[in-house]
Amino acid sequence: ETGVTQTPRHLVMGMTNKKSLKCEQHLGHNAMYWYKQSAKKPLELMFVYNFKEQTENNSVPSRFSPECPNSSHLFLHLHTLQPEDSALYLCASSQVARGDNEKLFFGSGTQLSVL
């Protein structure tokens, strides 16, 4: 148990569906992240939130829409996805102090399949 919980663990959706991924951290951290993990590719950073403010958006298509209502919860809203978006989506949190990042704590991820 890493202190970061993601739901659902698995998701299958059609290209016209709308779904949301949820992440909750119980570690009191001030930063949360969405990563995409595709087969045989490095973890790709998608979005970063520091103190609920989005500080990074790595050229992610608009069909992915993040939401951070408070420092413990993070959502990723999905709509009109493409088959190439099928991947493992990982949420992470960390404590950022004096501009420097401490280690990341990851959730178990949501395995997404887009048909």
Next chain:
Amino acid sequence: GQNIDQPTEMTATEGAIVQINCTYQTSGFNGLFWYQQHAGEAPTFLSYNVLDGLEEKGRFSSFLSRSKGYSYLLLKELQMKDSASYLCAVISYGQNFVFGPGTRLSVLP
């Protein structure tokens, strides 16, 4: 930009020692992390190096040479449960983590 390289796959025998290398190029280096990820599970933190030298933690050790842009993770007395992917990640000042492609280690009986 930043670039991190690791071998894609490695195989070793139970009870043996294996070394997983990681090379990186970055500016403003502020630390290197190793994570372990079993299939279908969360990556979990193994080690952190910011100064040159060897950090030992039980069966796992991690080494860093900043001048060479090089690190390795050393796993001793391999067990079947060590079969996993091992991710090298670098962080630079004011930047977010950048991950390598990961090394999938298979431990054979």
